[in-house]
Amino acid sequence: MSHSNTPHGGELVNLMADEERENVLKDLSLHIPSIAVSERRLCDLELLMNGAFSPLTGFMTHPEYESVLDRMRLQDNTLWPIPICLDVTDVEAAQLEAGQSAALRDPEGFMLAVMHIEEIWPVDKETEARCIYGTNDTTHPGVDHLFHRTSSHYIGGRVEGINMPLHFDFKHLRLTPLEVRAACAKLGWRNIVGFQTRNPLHRAQFEMTLRAMRETRANLLLQPVVGHTKPGDIDYFTRVRCYQKAAHHYPPNMMLLSLLPLAMRMAGPREALWHALIRKNYGCTHFIVGRDHAGPGVNKERKPFYESYAAQKLLEQYKDEIGIKIIPFEEMVYIPGKEQYVPRSETSEDATVKTLSGTELRTLLRAGLEIPDWFTFEEVIEELRNAYPPKHKQGFTVFHTGLSGSGKSTVAQVLVSKFLEMGDRPVTLLDGDIVRRHLSSELGFSKEHRDINVRRIGFVASEITKNRGIAVCAPIAPYTLSRRQLREMIEQYGGFIEVHVATPLEVCEKRDRKGIYAKARAGLIKGLTGIDDPYEVPETPEVSVDTTDITPDEAAQEVLLELQKQGFIK
């Protein structure tokens, strides 16, 4: 017999159609419009379909949405703090009609559900931001998403599920509310305390969960978010490996690890209430809420968006109604003398305590410095070190740009030799000529083609950088905008060092090893960079070298010194 908690609204919703209905819906889908659902809304759709958002049976209609904004309640008065709406562009909205059905598809076109549209309305983003986030400051990631990445209209209506969104990773850990309930029932668990996290589980959180388990005589449902979290968070693949390692530190059969494909809004108190209701649907009887639950960080004035413990206060207000017991927790601090973690209020004022923030942890990792063992488990450190190597183990791209004949290729070749001598990372040369032969043979030298060419180089270099190799590029790359885009693409994975080979045109022309300038002057070729095609000089390259009076070795040395200054080589 299951002892798990009653779902929110009384019954666990299951929106998946049975086989017969599925066939009807598939036939119907041939005659109705399709809507491509964004990655983020796919999370909402999955949790609607599997019942984690019970009692919701689809995307909210306008009155339901307004009721949630104004009162944190559905129209029937059930508590519900966060709008669950499907956004569409104005063009899509103009093609859709209330009363019509639409096929909801993932970005690859795979059909997941049919939605029976009841309403379409333009989004009042200002009002939504104020009601849900308490601010319209776009440094708040939820507000930023609403203002900049949410389309102009919402559509609401009942959903009938056909296929769950596809996941190929950690399949055995992706349990639905029904599966969690069944697993807990099989284990005979009576009290289940849910723990939500978007960070690796370190000793402080581990101690917090153990305390909660002791206090409530409960087993633990460790349910990390693997949908969307706060930008800059540690990627979930790394986190899940960390949770798996940390799980061994619990006494046997005391906890269950299950991944939640939730798109977090970082809405602080409202979000904490939402998380509690979702955990109730997974069968939890208790839910841990910390000091800054689902906190989005600081605002433009560097002040926290929500007060410490605001989430706990809100949940306390609704405690008689939510149907899941909230276990409030303070910040846990480490007392070196006792080798123990305790809530901060349990320490005397003069006690020495230790804490380490996520930002401090990332700084230590990046610098390759030691991470104290009071902070986390050895195996977790190992995982984090693998995922976030220090700079001298990260990949990087050296991107030379300059006129034909400026010496880019020679400097690039010297660098490639030096990197091969060092031998600690794979090296790839993406010289202008090589790329034009192997990647861009069909392209000419129009602005459009040059941009495509540089984008291709950027894509290959970013893959190399991501996989911790060294890419040495040497195209002319005459346009600022495409160089900037390439930098953005690469910097998310490792280093980007722009080297302007600033040899003046007169010198390049005098060298004219390929005879290309002579041909241009004779009118035999058109659109040569520097002659009758523009070269936009880089404004802030990491290195600028003019090879008029220095050797390629000397120029390469400047680049190597910059790489060493930045920590990419030792």
Ligand code: PPS
């Ligand atoms: S770009 O602008 O970045 O796409 O150019 P890139 O791929 O580096 O290709 C430049 C090489 O092609 C030869 N070439 C020309 N360059 C510039 N403009 C025109 N019209 C042109 N036609 C041919 C030239 O030899 C370049 O090689 P490098 O190594 O720069 O001398």
